[in-house]
Each structure stands twice: as C-alpha cells, then as structure tokens.
Amino acid sequence: MSSVTPTAGARPADAHARPTALKTAWRRPAARKLLLIALLTAVVAPFAAARWGSGSWPTGLGVDLTGPLGRANDWIIDNRDSHWLFLYFFGHISDAIITAVRGVYVVLLALGWASVTAGASLLAWRLAGVRAGLTALASFAVCGLLGMWVPTMRTLALMVVAVALSVAVGALLGLAAGLSDRTFRALRPVLDTMQALPAFAYLLPVVLVFGIGVAPAVLATVVYAAPPMARLTALGLRGTDKGVLEAVDSLGATARQRLLTARLPLARRELLLGVNQTIMMALSMAVIASVIGADGLGDRVYQALSTVDVGSALAAGIPIVLLAIVLDRSVGNRSDRSWAGVPQGGTGGHDQRRARTRTLTTWAAAIAAIVALGRVTATWPDTWTVPIAAPVNEAKDWMVAHLYSGIPGIGGTADWSAHYTGWILDPLRDGLQALPWWGALAIVAALAWLIGTWRTALTATLSLAAIGVLGRWNPAMDTLSQVLAAVAVTLVLGFAIAVVAARSARVDRLLRPVLDVFQTMPQFVYLIPVVALFGIGRAPAAAAAVVYALPAVVRIVSQGLRQVDPAALESARSLGATGGQQLRQVQFPLARPQLLLAVNQAVVLVLSVVIIGALVGGGALGYEVVFGLAQGDLATGLTAGVAIACLGLMLDRVTQPTKAKEAK
Amino acid sequence: MKRKIVVAAGAVALLATATGCGAADMTKQSSPYANAAGAKTVTLSVQSWVGARANTAVAQYLLEKELGYRVDTVQVDEVPAWDALSQGRVDALMEDWGHPDQEKRYVEDKRTVTDAGDLGVTGHIGWWVPKYFADAHPDVLDWKNLNKYASQLKTPESGGKGQLLDGSPSYVTNDKALVKNLKLDYQVVFAGSEAAQITQLKQFAKEKRPFLTYWYEPQWLFNEVPMVEVKLPEYTDACAEKGTKDPSTVDCAYPTTPLKKYLNTEFTKKGGKAARFLKKFHWTKADQNEVAQMIAEDKLAPEEAAKRWVRAHPQVWKEWLK
Numbered sequence: 001m002s003s004v005t006p007t008a009g010a011r012p013a014d015a016h017a018r019p020t021a022l023k024t025a026w027r028r029p030a031a032r033k034l035l036l037i038a039l040l041t042a043v044v045a046p047f048a049a050a051r052w053g054s055g056s057w058p059t060g061l062g063v064d065l066t067g068p069l070g071r072a073n074d075w076i077i078d079n080r081d082s083h084w085l086f087l088y089f090f091g092h093i094s095d096a097i098i099t100a101v102r103g104v105y106v107v108l109l110a111l112g113w114a115s116v117t118a119g120a121s122l123l124a125w126r127l128a129g130v131r132a133g134l135t136a137l138a139s140f141a142v143c144g145l146l147g148m149w150v151p152t153m154r155t156l157a158l159m160v161v162a163v164a165l166s167v168a169v170g171a172l173l174g175l176a177a178g179l180s181d182r183t184f185r186a187l188r189p190v191l192d193t194m195q196a197l198p199a200f201a202y203l204l205p206v207v208l209v210f211g212i213g214v215a216p217a218v219l220a221t222v223v224y225a226a227p228p229m230a231r232l233t234a235l236g237l238r239g240t241d242k243g244v245l246e247a248v249d250s251l252g253a254t255a256r257q258r259l260l261t262a263r264l265p266l267a268r269r270e271l272l273l274g275v276n277q278t279i280m281m282a283l284s285m286a287v288i289a290s291v292i293g294a295d296g297l298g299d300r301v302y303q304a305l306s307t308v309d310v311g312s313a314l315a316a317g318i319p320i321v322l323l324a325i326v327l328d329r330s331v332g333n334r335s336d337r338s339w340a341g342v343p344q345g346g347t348g349g350h351d352q353r354r355a356r357t358r359t360l361t362t363w364a365a366a367i368a369a370i371v372a373l374g375r376v377t378a379t380w381p382d383t384w385t386v387p388i389a390a391p392v393n394e395a396k397d398w399m400v401a402h403l404y405s406g407i408p409g410i411g412g413t414a415d416w417s418a419h420y421t422g423w424i425l426d427p428l429r430d431g432l433q434a435l436p437w438w439g440a441l442a443i444v445a446a447l448a449w450l451i452g453t454w455r456t457a458l459t460a461t462l463s464l465a466a467i468g469v470l471g472r473w474n475p476a477m478d479t480l481s482q483v484l485a486a487v488a489v490t491l492v493l494g495f496a497i498a499v500v501a502a503r504s505a506r507v508d509r510l511l512r513p514v515l516d517v518f519q520t521m522p523q524f525v526y527l528i529p530v531v532a533l534f535g536i537g538r539a540p541a542a543a544a545a546v547v548y549a550l551p552a553v554v555r556i557v558s559q560g561l562r563q564v565d566p567a568a569l570e571s572a573r574s575l576g577a578t579g580g581q582q583l584r585q586v587q588f589p590l591a592r593p594q595l596l597l598a599v600n601q602a603v604v605l606v607l608s609v610v611i612i613g614a615l616v617g618g619g620a621l622g623y624e625v626v627f628g629l630a631q632g633d634l635a636t637g638l639t640a641g642v643a644i645a646c647l648g649l650m651l652d653r654v655t656q657p658t659k660a661k662e663a664k
Numbered sequence: 665m666k667r668k669i670v671v672a673a674g675a676v677a678l679l680a681t682a683t684g685c686g687a688a689d690m691t692k693q694s695s696p697y698a699n700a701a702g703a704k705t706v707t708l709s710v711q712s713w714v715g716a717r718a719n720t721a722v723a724q725y726l727l728e729k730e731l732g733y734r735v736d737t738v739q740v741d742e743v744p745a746w747d748a749l750s751q752g753r754v755d756a757l758m759e760d761w762g763h764p765d766q767e768k769r770y771v772e773d774k775r776t777v778t779d780a781g782d783l784g785v786t787g788h789i790g791w792w793v794p795k796y797f798a799d800a801h802p803d804v805l806d807w808k809n810l811n812k813y814a815s816q817l818k819t820p821e822s823g824g825k826g827q828l829l830d831g832s833p834s835y836v837t838n839d840k841a842l843v844k845n846l847k848l849d850y851q852v853v854f855a856g857s858e859a860a861q862i863t864q865l866k867q868f869a870k871e872k873r874p875f876l877t878y879w880y881e882p883q884w885l886f887n888e889v890p891m892v893e894v895k896l897p898e899y900t901d902a903c904a905e906k907g908t909k910d911p912s913t914v915d916c917a918y919p920t921t922p923l924k925k926y927l928n929t930e931f932t933k934k935g936g937k938a939a940r941f942l943k944k945f946h947w948t949k950a951d952q953n954e955v956a957q958m959i960a961e962d963k964l965a966p967e968e969a970a971k972r973w974v975r976a977h978p979q980v981w982k983e984w985l986k
C-alpha cells in the first residue's frame with residue numbers, strides 16, 4: 001500500500017506550498033490527477049463525514065435487498081413448476097442441455113473405454129501431432145487406472161456440451177463485435193469485466209433460476225467460458241490486415257465473401273486460441289460447479305474434501321489435470337499462453353496443415369475401427385485400477401505430524417499461520433475497516449486514475465461504493481485485506497522465482513511443466529493440504545491462493561524479463577553493471593508492462609481462491625456465498641456474490657494499465 | 665431481404681418443432697446420467713458429514729450388489745437437497761436433521777417429496793468441550809460459567825473473545841443468536857466445512873489445548889477425542905416456537921431430533937424395489953458410527969467400509985430387503 005502515501009502527501013502540499021509546488025506539479029499528469037482527487041476529497045469529505053459520519057460505510061447510504069431477494073427466491077421455487085416463464089422458456093433450456101449431455105454421455109459409454117481412448121488419441125494425433133496423440137493415450141489410460149473412468153466420462157460429456165455452447169455463443173458475440181464498431185465498444189468492457197470475476201460469483205444467479213443440477217452447472221460454465229471466445233474472435237476479426245481487405249474489396253467480393261474468405265481465415269490463430277481458452281476455463285468451472293450439483297470429477301473432489309481425504313481428492317484431481325493437458329495440447333495453442341495473455345515460445349510438434357489433408361477414407365476407416373472396438377469393450381475393468389488414495393494420505397499424515405509445530409529454529413506451519421494472521425492479516429483488516437469510507441473511495445480513485453483513465457477510476461470507485469450500498473462493507477474489507485496480503489506474498493515469491501528462471505534456461509525448462517500442471521489444477525485440491533498444514537482460518541486460504549496465483553506471475557514476469565532487448569542488457573553489462581544493477585535498472589524498467597500485468601493477474605487469481613477459501617475458514621464474502629448456497633438463503637448469497645463481483649471489478653480496474661493505452 | 669425473412673421464419677419454426685414447443689416442466693427432469701446404457705439407476709444425495717456418507721455407502725452397496733441397481737451419488741447440502749429432491753434430480757435424502765420450512769413447502773404443499781420414515785438414529789446438536797479440559801475445570805459445563813473461560817479459549821481468529829468453533833455453514837445452527845442472547849463473550853468462528861473442523865479439533869486435542877465447539881451426536885470423532893457437552897438453557901416448546909418465527913431470538917439448547925429419510929414422490933411410486941428398500945432402511949447409532957469411522961478414520965473407501973459392515977451384520981440388512 002505504499003502508493004497510498006501520495007494521496008496523503010498531496011494534501012499538505014496543496015495547503016502549504018501552493019504557489020510554487022503546485023505549478024511545477026501541475027505539469028506532471030500524475031501529480032495533476034492526484035491533486036485533483038485530493039482537492040475533491042478535501043471539499044467533499046467534510047460534508048460527507050458530517051452528514052453520514054466517518055468509519056465504515058454509513059447505513060443511511062445502504063439498501064437492504066434481503067427482503068425482495070428472499071421473496072423472489074420463494075416465488076421462483078413456488079412457481080417453477082407452473083409459471084409460463086419456466087414451463088416455456090427456462091424449462092426448454094434446461095431440457096435441451098440435459099438431453100444433450102445425456103446424449104454425449106450415452107455415446108461415450110456405448111463406445112467403451114478402449115474406443116474412447118483410441119478415438120481421443122487419434123483425434124489428438126491428427127489435430128496436433130504424434131506427441132499430443134501419445135499424451136492423450138497415456139492420460140486416458142491413467143484416468144482408467146485411477147478408477148475414475150465413469151466420472152471422467154461424465155465430466156467429458158458435460159464439457160463437450162458446455163464448450164460447444166460457449167464456442168457458439170462466444171463466436172456469435174465475437175462476430176457481431178468484430179464487424180460492428182458500436183457493438184465492439186459496448187461489448188468489450190463487459191467481456192473484460194467478466195474475465196476478472198471469480199467463478200463463485202456466477203453460480204448463484206443460475207441456481208436461483210434453475211435449482212441444483214447439471215443444467216445450471218452447464219449454464220454457469222457457458223457464462224464463464226464464453227467471454228474469451230467472444231473477445232478473441234472480435235480481436236481476430238478486427239486485426240485483419242487492411243491491405244488484404246482492400247485487395248479483396250478491389251476484386252469485387254461481397255460482404256459475405258469478404259468475411260468467409262479473408263477475415264475469418266486470417267483470424268484463425270485467434271479463433272483457435274479462443275477455443276483453447278474456452279476449453280480451459282470450462283474445465284475449471286466444471287469442477288467448481290460441483291458445488292451446485294454438477295456430477296463427475298469435480299463432485300469426487302468435493303466429496304473427498306468433506307472427509308479430509310487428500311488421497312481421493314488427488315485421485316480425482318489428476319484426471320482433471322490430464323484432461324486439461326490433453327485438451328490444451330490438442331486444440332491448437334502454442335503461441336499464446338491462455339488468459340495470462342503472454343506469448344509463450346513455441347516448442348511442440350504441431351502440424352495442422354498436414355492434419356487438414358487427411359482423406360475422408362482414412363477417417364471413415366478409423367471411425368469404423370473405433371466403433372468395432374467399442375463393441376468388444378465396455379466400461380473400464382475394476383481389476384485394472386491402482387488405488388493411490390491410501391499412500392497419499394499416509395504421506396500427508398506424516399507431513400502433518402512432523403511439520404505442524406515445534407520445529408526448532410523456524411517453528412512449525414501452525415506457528416507461521418498464527419503469525420501471518422496475527423501480525424499481518426489482523427492489522428491490515430482492522431486498518432482497512434477503520435479507514436473512513438470516503439477515504440477508501442478517494443484512495444481507490446487515485447490509484448485507478450494514476451494507472452488508467454478517468455473511466456477506470458470512475459468504475460473502480462463506483463464498484464467500491466456499490467459494495468457499501470449493499471451493506472457488505474466490513475466483510476468486503478476483510479476479503480480485501482486477505483487479497484492484499486496474499487498478493488504481496490505472491491509477488492515477492494513470484495518475482496524471486498521468475499528472476500531465477502529468466503537467468504537460467506535449465507531452471508526455466510524444469511519449471512515450465514510444473515507451472516503448466518499447477519495452472520490447470522482445480523482450485524479445490526489446493527485447499528485440503530493447506531488445512532492440514534496451516535489449520536483453519538484465513539492463513540490456509542491465503543496459502544492456497546498464493547500457490548494458485550504463483551505460476552501465472554512467474555510465467556509472466558520471467559517472460560517479460562527474457563524479452564528485454566539483449567542489446568540494452570549487453571550495453572549495461574559493458575558499462576560494468578552488476579547482476580543486481582542490470583535487474584533493477586534495465587530489466588525491471590523495460591519489462592514494466594509485463595510486471596504490471598503480473599500484478600493484475602495476481603490480484604484476479606488470488607481473489608478467486610480467497611473466495612473459495614471460505615470452505616476452509618476464510619470467512620468474509622466467500623463464506624456468505626457458501627452459506628447462501630448451503631442454506632438455500634439466496635438473498636445472502638446473491639448480495640455477497642454481487643459484492644464479490646464489485647470487489648473483483650474494483651481490483652481489476654485499479655491494477656489495469658494496459659487497457660487504458662489500447663483504448664486510445 | 666425477403667429471402668432472409670423466409671429463412672429466419674423457417675429457422676424459428678424448425679426450432680419450435682425441435683424443442684417440442686410444449687411445456688417443459690423443469691421440476692420433472694432427472695439427472696442426465698440416470699438410467700444410461702440400459703441400467704436402472706438410483707441417485708442418492710450425500711451430505712458432507714460422515715454419518716450421512718455412511719448411510720449412503722451402505723444403501724449404495726446393497727442396492728448395487730443385492731438389487732442390481734446402478735447408484736449415483738451427488739454431494740448436495742441439506743437445504744438444496746430438498747429442492748433437488750423435489751425436482752427429481754436426486755431420488756433420496758437419507759438423513760435430514762429437521763427442516764420444518766422445507767417439510768411444509770415440499771411435503772405438505774407441493775407433495776413432490778415424501779416422508780420415508782425414520783433412519784433409526786437420533787441426532788443431537790450442542791456445544792462441547794474436550795474431556796481433559798472438563799476434568800480440570802468441571803464448572804465449564806454450565807453455560808453460565810463460560811464467560812469465565814473466554815480468555816483461555818481465544819484464538820487468532822476470534823478477535824479477543826473466546827472462540828466457539830462451528831463447522832460447515834450448511835449445518836443447522838443457532839450459535840450466533842445463542843452467543844448474543846446469552847450475552848456470552850464469544851465469537852462464532854466457522855471452520856467452513858466439517859473436514860476443516862475435525863482437523864482443527866484433532867490438532868487441539870493433540871496439544872491438549874482447550875476448545876469449545878459446536879458438535880453433534882452421533883459422531884465417530886467422540887471415540888477419538890472424548891468430549892463433554894456444555895449445558896445450555898433447557899429446550900422448551902415456547903423457545904422453539906419463538907425460534908421458528910425469528911431465528912435470531914433463540915436462547916435455549918438444541919432439540920433432540922429423530923433423523924428422517926425423504927424420497928422424491930415420483931420415485932416412491934415408480935422406484936420399485938429400490939424405493940421399498942430405502943423406505944425400510946433403518947439402523948442404529950452404533951451401526952452408523954461403525955461405518956463412519958471406517959470411512960473417516962481408517963480412510964477406507966466408502967464402498968469397502970460398507971462391504972465390511974454388510975458382511976458383519978446380515979441380520980440387520982436382510983430385513984430391509986424383505
């Protein structure tokens with residue numbers, strides 16, 4: 001929070017040394033913005049404080065939605081089987097989704113394990129090369145070996161439907177935004193925002209309408225996974241080379257020809273990347289949706305967690321990771337690493353052009369063979385499974401027994417957790433909650449404006465105000481303190497690791513697969529080992545958040561450091577700069593955009609896990625969502641969900657520098 | 665332009681035919697995974713506490729091995745499980761701790777859920793302290809003396825007050841109201857899930873530290889961490905009535921609840937043998953604890969735990985199949 005000081009410091013300057021300091025400061029835009037905010041605060045704050053009081057958000061400015069929301073919830077439950085809106089609209093949506101999932105599932109079951117594995121490997125091979133094919137083969141075999149065949153097929157069925165829907169919806173939106181400037185302008189902030197929100201916030205509205213089950217799970221997944229597709233489609237279409245378009249125009253192509261023969265093919269890279277991201281996001285959501293009754297692997301993880309059964313959770317978690325890896329490798333994505341938005345060096349044996357030219361007959365033969373294989377095999381044989389739960393649990397118990405407390409010198413994990421809570425989280429939370437509400441608004445406005453535009457500042461401030469209006473100020477400040485502390489830890493660790501990785505190619509090579517796996521692991525799996533290690537409360541939630549956000553930060557920062565112009569580094573070295581000096585004075589300043597992006601990603605990712613951390617005692621807003629879901633008290637849950645969304649929006653805007661520049 | 669309109673109209677018409685254009689009742693949609701590939705399926709809801717998992721494990725084992733069904737289990741919390749039960753997304757709820765609101769809405773008004781009788785186990789919720797603490801300070805067992813011990817029960821999470829540890833937000837609890845109405849110097853801290861709560865209690869017990877926790881019977885953890893109940897003001901009907909109207913006014917102990925089973929109404933009619941079996945399912949606290957402990961403490965797979973219990977107690981479950 002070092003950047004808070006400028007606001008505080010600006011005010012005295014504004015009062016005492018006005019004539020000279022003001023003039024020089026006025027020339028610098030950052031100082032100008034700060035002065036303006038400080039002035040505004042100085043004028044408005046006394047009135048606001050006198051009218052509504054200082055301290056936490058005044059009740060006079062709040063709106064209590066519990067009553068109306070509770071009534072809406074009751075009305076929906078009472079009318080779900082009779083009102084036309086449900087019978088003729090939502091009912092059909094739900095019906096169609098269930099039929100589709102069921103159809104895919106029945107087909108997968110009917111094919112049997114051998115042909116699903118063979119078919120998936122073949123598909124992966126054709127789409128992405130031999131290595132991807134082998135990965136698919138091994139992965140499906142492992143899913144079977146772990147005794148997770150049926151749950152894997154369920155998740156796959158749900159995924160197929162959810163991804164197909166997301167891609168369709170996303171592509172349509174993207175097409176509209178890609179072709180029309182007005183739509184693009186309207187849609188873009190919405191899509192950007194949706195990507196910054198924690199998945200938990202999406203669950204409640206669908207539960208409200210559809211209840212619990214597979215249909216709402218698919219819908220929540222679509223809402224969560226469609227935005228990247230829409231975004232990338234739009235960007236791809238808009239990024240078409242002007243020269244090519246002119247050439248096409250001059251040949252007298254119609255609008256449709258232009259779209260089909262020039263713009264879409266040229267946007268292929270973005271489209272593929274969009275599909276890839278959609279798949280990855282759908283997978284992560286499909287796991288989280290187990291909280292609202294999605295069956296499959298996520299449900300197995302969820303069930304295992306409720307008995308502190310880390311082994312079983314892992315047995316279900318591994319197939320999720322493998323699915324993620326297979327899908328990621330198969331559906332073309334080499335150049336851009338997903339939502340971190342960072343280019344990643346290409347390595348793999350992709351050869352899509354060759355895959356295109358496969359003849360129809362080969363395909364027909366392959367499909368016939370697979371179906372024939374399906375005739376002879378059924379579901380995965382029970383005797384071919386390797387139980388890993390017991391040994392994993394033993395290992396975990398040993399860790400708990402030996403690392404929890406009383407290690408001489410460094411203490412135990414329980415001591416760390418107590419110190420983290422007592423020395424960092426509590427003061428930070430108390431500080432944030434004691435901060436006068438208008439002060440918090442001013443600080444957020446200043447931060448957002450410094451990095452972004454007045455628009456982002458306005459959005460950030462309004463989102464924070466919305467939290468207050470909803471009456472969730474104190475829990476939100478609690479969540480915020482957890483996020484800030486965890487982000488700080490993540491950044492320190494992440495920067496340190498990234499610096500090492502950027503220096504040594506070998507460390508980087510070792511790190512890359514680890515990062516890949518960590519980024520695709522379901523957030524749930526992180527929660528229980530941290531409980532075992534750190535007890536319950538806010539500390540384990542923070543630990544899980546740090547572990548989850550670390551890979552993205554490491555990746556972005558090391559990428560940024562490595563991209564620094566070698567010539568600049570070389571000249572620094574020839575001037576006799578030491579390693580530390582190079583880092584501080586050349587690499588960090590030149591990689592500034594990446595570093596800022598890393599901060600932004602860290603904030604977004606940490607928030608998403610801190611919210612889920614409510615399941616292990618994180619409390620605050622996340623707890624209210626869990627409570628709302630668990631007690632069917634959707635009024636509480638929805639209010640908290642909206643507050644989470646607002647908090648996410650605020651944090652994203654406060655840390656988002658790049659967009660301001662692009663928007664110009 | 666005209667052609668476009670025609671095409672659009674055609675598409676709409678096609679869509680309408682495809683979807684059937686009739687009413688689609690969301691409350692009669694079962695799980696997409698049910699009855700796939702010619703199997704007869706029963707979908708059981710599982711709640712997060714281990715006792716409920718024990719019920720489901722044994723029911724699943726017997727349904728699969730003795731009656732030839734395929735059983736799916738889905739983890740759903742109690743209150744949402746009522747809704748899912750009403751919609752037919754799950755067929756049975758094996759252990760309900762008393763939800764008068766839901767009972768009235770779904771069993772009496774909508775009739776989409778049917779009472780399937782007692783589980784045979786009686787549940788009791790209360791506040792408990794570890795035996796080693798109660799032995800050293802016997803007067804902690806009366807709620808009136810709790811404030812005396814608040815300072816000993818402080819934790820980093822309880823903010824200067826004593827900590828009353830609660831488990832999952834999904835469980836039936838009046839603890840916040842109780843702390844307020846009994847003027848106790850305590851802070852209710854939610855572990856977030858029962859798993860987290862158990863981990864925490866075991867750690868406390870290992871270090872012989874005092875704690876005060878929301879807990880319930882029957883629970884296998886008592887065999888591991890002996891605990892003694894703290895006496896709260898006596899449960900009365902007047903207090904219960906007050907509580908139903910406004911939960912924040914509760915100032916007495918929790919009732920002792922006979923745990924019940926509920927089935928989807930449609931399922932009771934068409935579920936055949938499975939529905940009859942689930943109605944007859946009835947066992948004791950000792951039976952449930954035996955299975956629960958095998959699952960949670962010995963870390964057996966629920967299926968394996970159920971198998972061992974089934975082998976050891978044929979006289980109990982043979983009754984359910986008749």
